[in-house]
Amino acid sequence: MQTVWVFGDQLNRKIGALAKAKPGETRVLLVESEALLGWPRHVQRNHFATAAMRRFGADLEAAGFEVDRRRAPTLRAGFEAHVSEHRPDEVVATEPNARAARALCGELGVSLRRSNQFLCHADDFAAWADGRERLRMEDFYRWTRRRLGYLMDGDEPEGGRWNFDADNREPPPDDPSIFTTPPRSTLDAIDEEVLDSIPESFGARPDGTWATSRRGALARLRHFVDHELARFGPYEDAITQGSWHLAHSVLSPYLNQGLLLPGEVCDRVVARYAQGGIPLASAEGFVRQVIGWREYVWGLYWLWPDHAESNAFAHHAPLPPAFTGAAKTKMACLAETLKGLEDRAWVHHIQRLMILSNFANLVGIDPKQLLAWMSSQYIDAAEWVMVPNVMGMALYADGGRMATKPYVSGGAYINRMSDSCKRCPYDPRRRTGDDACPFTTLYWDFLARHEGALQGNHRMARPLMSMRRLRDLPAVRDRAKQVLRGLEAGSI
Numbered sequence: 001m002q003t004v005w006v007f008g009d010q011l012n013r014k015i016g017a018l019a020k021a022k023p024g025e026t027r028v029l030l031v032e033s034e035a036l037l038g039w040p041r042h043v044q045r046n047h048f049a050t051a052a053m054r055r056f057g058a059d060l061e062a063a064g065f066e067v068d069r070r071r072a073p074t075l076r077a078g079f080e081a082h083v084s085e086h087r088p089d090e091v092v093a094t095e096p097n098a099r100a101a102r103a104l105c106g107e108l109g110v111s112l113r114r115s116n117q118f119l120c121h122a123d124d125f126a127a128w129a130d131g132r133e134r135l136r137m138e139d140f141y142r143w144t145r146r147r148l149g150y151l152m153d154g155d156e157p158e159g160g161r162w163n164f165d166a167d168n169r170e171p172p173p174d175d176p177s178i179f180t181t182p183p184r185s186t187l188d189a190i191d192e193e194v195l196d197s198i199p200e201s202f203g204a205r206p207d208g209t210w211a212t213s214r215r216g217a218l219a220r221l222r223h224f225v226d227h228e229l230a231r232f233g234p235y236e237d238a239i240t241q242g243s244w245h246l247a248h249s250v251l252s253p254y255l256n257q258g259l260l261l262p263g264e265v266c267d268r269v270v271a272r273y274a275q276g277g278i279p280l281a282s283a284e285g286f287v288r289q290v291i292g293w294r295e296y297v298w299g300l301y302w303l304w305p306d307h308a309e310s311n312a313f314a315h316h317a318p319l320p321p322a323f324t325g326a327a328k329t330k331m332a333c334l335a336e337t338l339k340g341l342e343d344r345a346w347v348h349h350i351q352r353l354m355i356l357s358n359f360a361n362l363v364g365i366d367p368k369q370l371l372a373w374m375s376s377q378y379i380d381a382a383e384w385v386m387v388p389n390v391m392g393m394a395l396y397a398d399g400g401r402m403a404t405k406p407y408v409s410g411g412a413y414i415n416r417m418s419d420s421c422k423r424c425p426y427d428p429r430r431r432t433g434d435d436a437c438p439f440t441t442l443y444w445d446f447l448a449r450h451e452g453a454l455q456g457n458h459r460m461a462r463p464l465m466s467m468r469r470l471r472d473l474p475a476v477r478d479r480a481k482q483v484l485r486g487l488e489a490g491s492i
């Protein structure tokens with residue numbers, strides 16, 4: 001009998017090796033690795049990963065498959081125990097989504113089937129990238145949209161524009177109750193069993209926010225399409241205490257684990273758009289995130305094996321105590337973002353980019369430490385998506401291989417796009433003095449510190465010129481030293 005080894009982020013009957021497998025002819029292997037669970041990760045992440053795997057195994061059994069579900073010290077140990085017990089004729093797997101798992105399959109002699117979990121296979125991405133000087137997301141997106149035919153009018157984009165991103169910069173609305181809360185699941189016996197079986201960890205216990213089955217994931221997708229899609233776009237960059245999700249789809253964990261597939265999600269969105277009542281900008285904005293950004297970072301992960309090693313700014317500072325939980329911070333925007341992570345293992349894109357990563361860059365945190373920390377915090381964390389987003393997009397640690405400029409800002413941006421500053425003891429307009437906003441002080445200090453590295457970048461010319469014109473720059477830089485000391489001591 002043949003074994004199909006299904007990894008924990010390939011939980012879908014339509015993926016690769018499983019797509020053609022038939023009950024009676026195929027045994028499925030699912031390994032829960034104690035090494036992965038033992039690595040410090042948010043409890044909701046460990047619960048989600050484990051419960052989703054167990055429910056998928058149960059679904060396969062209900063469909064008639066024999067399923068070997070194993071808990072083992074490592075993936076390798078689980079595989080070896082399976083082989084020695086069942087003596088399969090052959091073990092096959094769908095190309096895994098992480099380098100380490102692919103290497104392991106190579107070492108163990110597992111035959112790999114081509115993956116269709118993404119809409120652009122890494123080989124096709126490499127062919128697209130070949131010979132291009134810059135790998136711009138927008139170029140990739142247009143190529144992909146033409147290829148897949150989403151929202152196209154012949155060879156041209158529907159509505160005459162490829163991209164409505166410039167319209168998506170609204171601050172939070174006065175009334176955040178316009179956003180509807182995604183459905184919740186009721187925890188059942190499987191969840192309790194899972195919680196009993198995973199190691200003690202940090203973060204709030206699961207409360208049903210995250211679905212752990214395909215059925216639950218489909219319900220979240222339905223909710224988004226029916227209730228939030230029409231609002232998707234304008235508030236993508238806004239941050240408000242009044243709504244943790246705004247109009248975001250909150251679907252990334254399901255897409256990354258295989259519970260949903262990117263094509264079916266886009267099909268639903270485009271079909272709902274075709275029925276009317278959904279602005280083109282909303283449908284296009286969502287499709288761009290999935291077939292553009294998501295597939296683009298997937299392709300970059302495979303194209304650039306050394307990306308995780310980037311550290312162009314030579315940043316080596318450790319994580320501040322506010323990140324490790326050793327101290328609280330008085331900075332409202334940061335404290336609220338960290339609380340969101342503790343509560344749900346998820347915060348939205350702008351909190352990841354313009355609060356957490358921006359802060360890390362301004363403070364000079366070692367990129368690899370930030371990468372490891374984020375990987376331990378997010379419900380949707382995966383190496384392929386984390387590395388390009390952190391090293392390329394968020395930190396510019398790759399020196400501009402991916403992004404055209406660093407996403408750094410002072411408090412003025414956060415004040416415009418969030419409601420946090422109202423609750424903060426610091427003043428986003430001030431750069432010196434005890435009540436100066438740490439973001440604002442550190443922003444100018446960052447530009448002064450990295451002036452040499454940034455001056456060749458024409459997109460940084462204006463910020464650098466403004467920095468050079470600051471009459472109080474020496475005082476700002478003194479205050480920056482104080483802020484860094486305060487962060488370390490947990491007093492900021």
Ligand SMILES: Cc1cc2nc3c(=O)[nH]c(=O)nc-3n(C[C@H](O)[C@H](O)[C@H](O)COP(=O)(O)OP(=O)(O)OC[C@H]3O[C@@H](n4cnc5c(N)ncnc54)[C@H](O)[C@@H]3O)c2cc1C
Pocket residue numbers: 247248249250251252253255256286289290293294295297347348349350352353357374378380381382385386389390393394
């Ligand atoms: C520093 C940093 C770390 C990140 N880490 C992760 C991560 O570990 N896992 C993860 O899935 N995403 C990550 N992202 C990308 C993005 O923030 C999340 O995909 C998004 O917040 C998920 O929420 P959502 O499903 O509501 O997204 P929506 O705003 O509703 O977007 C729809 C979908 O588009 C995709 N998408 C959007 N932006 C990106 C992007 N930049 N890269 C890849 N896919 C994207 C996601 O699948 C998402 O579900 C990171 C971004 C940054 C800046």
Ligand code: SF4
Pocket residue numbers: 331332333334410411412414415420421422424425426427428437438439440
């Ligand atoms: S004042 Fe500065 S630290 Fe406080 S919430 Fe605003 S941006 Fe954040």
